[in-house]
Amino acid sequence: MDWLDVAVRVLAVLVAFLVLPLLVGQLEHKAMAHMQGRVGPMHAGGFHGWAQLVADGVKFAQKEDTIPDGADRLIFRLAPGVALVPYLVVLIAIPLGPDGMVGQAVDAGIFFVLAALGVGVLGSLIAGWASANKYALLGGLRTAAQLMAYELPLLLAAASVAMAAGTLSLPGILDAFEWWWVPWQLVGAFVFFTAGLAELQRPPFDAPIAPEEIIFGAYTEYSGLRFALFLLAEYAGIVVVSALTAVLFLGGWHGPWSDQLGWLWTLLKTGVLCFVVIWARVAWPRLRADQIQKFAWTVLVPLALAQIAFTGVIKVVTG
Amino acid sequence: MTERELLSTSGQEIVFVLVGLMVLGAAVLCVTTRQLVHAALWLVVALGGLAVEYLLLTAEFVAWVQVLIYLGSVVVLLLFGLMLTRAPIGPSPDADSGNRPVALAVALASAACLVTLVVDAFRTTWIDLDEPHGRSDALGDSLFRTWVLPFEALSVLLLAALVGAIALSRARRARAGTPADGGGR
Numbered sequence: 001m002d003w004l005d006v007a008v009r010v011l012a013v014l015v016a017f018l019v020l021p022l023l024v025g026q027l028e029h030k031a032m033a034h035m036q037g038r039v040g041p042m043h044a045g046g047f048h049g050w051a052q053l054v055a056d057g058v059k060f061a062q063k064e065d066t067i068p069d070g071a072d073r074l075i076f077r078l079a080p081g082v083a084l085v086p087y088l089v090v091l092i093a094i095p096l097g098p099d100g101m102v103g104q105a106v107d108a109g110i111f112f113v114l115a116a117l118g119v120g121v122l123g124s125l126i127a128g129w130a131s132a133n134k135y136a137l138l139g140g141l142r143t144a145a146q147l148m149a150y151e152l153p154l155l156l157a158a159a160s161v162a163m164a165a166g167t168l169s170l171p172g173i174l175d176a177f178e179w180w181w182v183p184w185q186l187v188g189a190f191v192f193f194t195a196g197l198a199e200l201q202r203p204p205f206d207a208p209i210a211p212e213e214i215i216f217g218a219y220t221e222y223s224g225l226r227f228a229l230f231l232l233a234e235y236a237g238i239v240v241v242s243a244l245t246a247v248l249f250l251g252g253w254h255g256p257w258s259d260q261l262g263w264l265w266t267l268l269k270t271g272v273l274c275f276v277v278i279w280a281r282v283a284w285p286r287l288r289a290d291q292i293q294k295f296a297w298t299v300l301v302p303l304a305l306a307q308i309a310f311t312g313v314i315k316v317v318t319g
Numbered sequence: 320m321t322e323r324e325l326l327s328t329s330g331q332e333i334v335f336v337l338v339g340l341m342v343l344g345a346a347v348l349c350v351t352t353r354q355l356v357h358a359a360l361w362l363v364v365a366l367g368g369l370a371v372e373y374l375l376l377t378a379e380f381v382a383w384v385q386v387l388i389y390l391g392s393v394v395v396l397l398l399f400g401l402m403l404t405r406a407p408i409g410p411s412p413d414a415d416s417g418n419r420p421v422a423l424a425v426a427l428a429s430a431a432c433l434v435t436l437v438v439d440a441f442r443t444t445w446i447d448l449d450e451p452h453g454r455s456d457a458l459g460d461s462l463f464r465t466w467v468l469p470f471e472a473l474s475v476l477l478l479a480a481l482v483g484a485i486a487l488s489r490a491r492r493a494r495a496g497t498p499a500d501g502g503g504r
Contacts, residue, residue, distance in 0.1 A: 072408045108455045111383035118391025132408050144399035168455045
């Protein structure tokens, strides 16, 4: 692997990291507006308000960056970075197309990706503590409880796919993919996507943020660019979870003419899942913190275990 | 495993030693800092550094599992506990316990024991790092073929610890005179 190749790959991942979350943000503006029977932002940039997110970014950059008096200043400043960077790292390992169209093929790719996702949540945890604000602390507590509950079904569902493919590497899983894996791993896909949604604290699992009760939880004290970084982390997280679900459960680049158009299939499947994430925000009310816990331990974990057993049985019978 | 001359260092080895020093520093800060949450965060640095060491030894799978289990779950659990007790921002003067000398003695003794063991077991053997050793398939093979009995024994041990923890916490609650569920109403 020569330096030019490495540079091109890193650049491509960086561009994806900078562009895809903004596209999801724009989609969220528009999809939510249409689903709620309103027009949404229509003026910035002329055509259908396409530049609204750019304007938002400029606005955030101009705002004063306040740090509360009682806060732990260093950790308070560090937290947005801890929340955002892991998603950039994860994108390196997600395959876009066949024949090595991936930032870097990682041998234990699934573990790498899930490990990095787990680190990202540390960002909102330490943000909640360092803000020296009781609402932020409550938000941090709920984040931690939610993370611990949903890490397990997320891992189990991913393990089921790894069992089916007989490998932990993401490109390896796609190489082994057959179309009938989609119905075979359907329950696992549901568990993975739902648990991913909960790890991102997206509605209906957004009790840790809940603007109406604990005024944005861990992010209460954040303003300006640091708050924007948290928002960006949320959108990047949507992209990562959708892309992972597409790769693990929906066959990634598999589809008609996948030799030439494989990357388009990956992006298309990811885009559709991103839309579902946004749709869920508009369609469902927020679950209470205890309902969220109950759902994880009494529904998702048993479903994930059943999926693993099912995968094992099929694997042994056909093996 | 190949025999090699001592003190013919490669870049990888230098980085390994530097990261090792960083882990040591973070670990010392973790136990000496007076700020509870900072201690947990220094633990993050120490455990993350260990993951880097595994990577440098080409044990990729172990490195990711280290990050996933220790950074993603154990530290989150620690922070959760610290937040529940409302760990204050700034130093906590009562964070010290009288067990300091005992803890130091135990730490030194276990470190001495481990260092002696490792030095005696490997002496001047060198691992050839040009081919990866920690690939997940090789690791799975040795774990579930050669070492499956210790693996299962460990899982039983962990289960026993879990059951014991639950039993202890329930016994204490029963002694305090409140029902096990919905207490304090």
